Every structure is written in structure tokens, then in C-alpha cells.
Amino acid sequence: MELIIQYIINALSLGGVYALIALGLAIVFSIFGFINFAHGELLTLFGYSLFYALGAGMPFPLAVAVSLIACMAAAVAMERVAFRPLRGANPMTLLVSSFAISGALQVIFQIAFGTMPKPLILPNFLTGAFNIGGVYIGAPQLISIVTVAILALALNLFLNKTKFGLSLVASAQDFDVAKLMGIRVNAVYALAFAISGFLAGVAALLWVSMRGSVAPDMGFNPLVKAFVATIVGGMGSLTGAVAGGFFLGILEVALQIVLPADYLIFRDALILAILIGFLLFRPRGLLPAAAMPVK
């Protein structure tokens, strides 16, 4: 019984991280119609920013805040420098550009910070574990679940109740008409990326507290998983992204349990096979957005 609860918690926390990354991808996708593959590098950027901010002696909350701001600024800069000049281009062009940015950033990280992973010393409350009624629960897992729940609620409130949020939703549904409402296009573009950067930062914090180190390519693996999550959940649908993230987390933990040790190396291959299955038989995902964006 205890073991089952532990598995469930692991699945939910891992799924939560994927859900956050997938949400960031989905917000950008809902407006621009492309998956930003450089999103994973935002996670890496957060990791290094946190590493050096802590190294410089900043207190932990301040280091996290600084890194979150850096992550959002980087996301907005990405849009401004790389995607805005391509405005109106085929989403495929944007997709390829995002690959280019991703590759370039990975190399820059390698040159600047070295290829070896750097151990991250995090405060105890992030790395410790609780023993609740005989069930051993890792702090990162618990924090992850709580954070994802709070963020999903906050995002929902933001999108439904605030002027900026409503502008974003309207732009995702019909960009030209959103302009006719007096919504400023550049502000919406920047906002979408800022939110995706923020979500990437929080996801990165949870991710590094689970893995305990930062490395130049640390963003790649979770990004691929989150990409699968957005496909499974239905591209452009925010609820779908969250559902897809949790689906993937549960699937990954389940495979971990079910697969014999010798076959564990095939876990990711199986997950990708499931992705292919979705692309073949249910290309619009579990909870598709009602209509694909035109642009």
C-alpha cells in the first residue's frame, strides 16, 4: 500500500513537471501555431542562473526570483530577436528556427559552462523527505505537486479574469479580430513568451531539485517529453497540455515499475512509440483545441 502511494506521488510529481513545460509550449503554440523547441534551453538557462546566483552567495529565494526573471527575459528576447522578424511566415519556418536557437544555445552553454554537469546545492526543504504515516515522500515530489496545482489555478484565473489574460485567449482564437478589439499585437506576443518563460523557470526549479545538478543538455529530455504531452493532450489546448503531462508522468512511472530491469532502457523508446501511435490514430490528441490557429 505504502509503495503504491509512493508510486502515485512519483507519477504525479513527474507528470506535474511535464505538465508545466507542456503548458509553456501550448501557450506559445496557441498563438503562433508552432512548437518552440528552444523552450528546453530556457530550463537549462534557469538551472545555470540558479547555480551562479547561489554561487555568488545570494539567499535561495532571491536566487530563484533572479533566475525566474532571467528565464522570462530570455523567452521574451527569443521572440523579439528570432521569431518576430519571421512574423507572418509559415509556422514550419518558425519551428525550424526554434531548432536552430535550441542547438545554438546548447553549444553556447557548453562553451560557457563546460560539458560536465554541475552539482547544485539546494536548501534542505527542497531535497529532503518526509515520512508521513510510514509513507516516504520526497520533498521535491510534494512541492512539485502543490506548485503545479497552484500554478494551473493561477493561470486559469489569469486567462479568464484579467485584461491581459483575456487578450491572450482572444488572440489565440482569432488574431485579426483581436487586433480589432484594440489589443496590441506586440504586447500579446511578448506576454505569451513571458508566461512560457515563467512556466519553464518553475518547471526547471522542480526538475533540478529532482536531479540535483545542471548540465548544458538538461533541457532536452524533459522538452521531448513535454512535446509528447502536448501531442497526446491535443496541441494548443491548455487543459490538454496538463492532461498530457500527467498522462506521460504516470505512463513513465508505470513503465518503470512494470518493465523488467533488463528492458528499462527501452522505456523512452516505448513512450515515443506511443507518441507515434497518437500521431497515427488520434492526431489531434485527447482534448484537442476546438480549432487549430490559422497562423
Add this chain to the structure above:
Amino acid sequence: MLSVENLTVQYGHIEAVKGISFHVGEGEIVSLLGPNGAGKTSTLAALMKLVAPQSGTITLAGENISGHGTAQIVQRGMTLSPEGRRVFPRLSVEKNLLLGGMVLKDWRNPAVLERMYARFPILAERRSQLAGTLSGGEQQMLAIARALMASPRVLLLDEPSLGIAPKIVAENFDLICQLRDEGLTILLVEQNVFQSLSISDRAYVLENGRIAASGDSEEMLKSDLIRHSYLGVADPTQAA
């Protein structure tokens, strides 16, 4: 209230609007008529800066707005109810309306919403329904109401009768007259030539991106050219 000088819109090498000039006086309904592809929608898109015109001067209430972006134009008091309604289908009626008034400082002001609901009781009934589930006529009402939320001085209407039951078309045209009587300036783009001439004060006829005719709506209704080309009366002598 609105005047346009020498407006040209080009898509690549295709000139959709070829240097047209027209004006709409305060409190007037002016019809912009013409067949499909004449450049009517392109003209409206250029007025709202959804496309960048190659040349032309646009003056709104004495202010040159040629260099303004869409958001600024909306703030200056000109809004468009686009062709094909284009309501936000997966947002509630109320949110569609709120979006229409987004440029107002007090965008959540319930009094503004209530005034709009008083004018459109059907929308009040459907306020929490998704806009995509409304009938075509209701969606058209919502599109007009949404364009009115920003309290514009000039309202541009693109094909408000397209694909809508005749009874509702008549209601919508009554509404347009009523808005004019309240002092709103309206530029009406229509394929429904007879009905729009019946309610408008003046009209311009666009053909191949140029103004082919213009004048008093009443006189145009009687003119042979219009009867012949647009009202489908084959032989002008039969028109009695």
C-alpha cells in the same frame, strides 16, 4: 467625420484598391457597394490598418490617423464589425462584449454591459453561452454589439446581412438606422444593394478597386445604372 483621400491597397502585384477617395459625414450612413472582389473589404481592412495601404490619407474627426496602428485607431473611436461575424467562438457572449470594450479605461464597467444588454435582450439571455453556439443572426448582433462596446464615433459594418435569415436582416437594418439617429457615423459595406440603399443617406459604388459611381442613395435607387447592374432589373424600361 471620416474622410479618405487617394487610398491604395496592394497585395503583392495585385492592386485591390486603386486610389479611392470618399467621406462620411457625422451622423450619416454611407453605403459602400459593389460586386465581390471590388475592394470593399480591403478598403475597410486598410481603414483599420489590418493591411497597410500603399498610399492614402485617412482623417478621423479632423485628426490624420494614417500613421496609426489598429489599437490606436480603435482608441480614437473607429471600430469594425468584420465580415462573417468573426465572434470569438469559444468565449462566452459576455467575454466577447468585454473584449469589445477592452480599450476603455473602465473595461469591466457593468453599466456599459447592461446598456448593451438592454439594446440586445437576446444577448442578455445568452450572456454565459459560448458565442460559437449562437445562431448566425445572433452572432451578427453580437459582432455589432462588440464593435459598439468601445463607444465608437465611427462604426464600420462589413456585410451585416450575409448568410442571415431575412427577418433578422430587417431587424439589424432597423438597428443601424437607430444607431444613426443616436448620432453614430456609419460606413456600411453590403452586397444587399437594395436594402442598404434604402437605409443609407449616400452611397459609393466600387468596381475593380475604383469608385464607379456615387451619390444620394435615394437617387441611386432610381438610377438606371444601379437598377441595371445591381438590382437585377434586366431592362431599365421595365423598371416601374
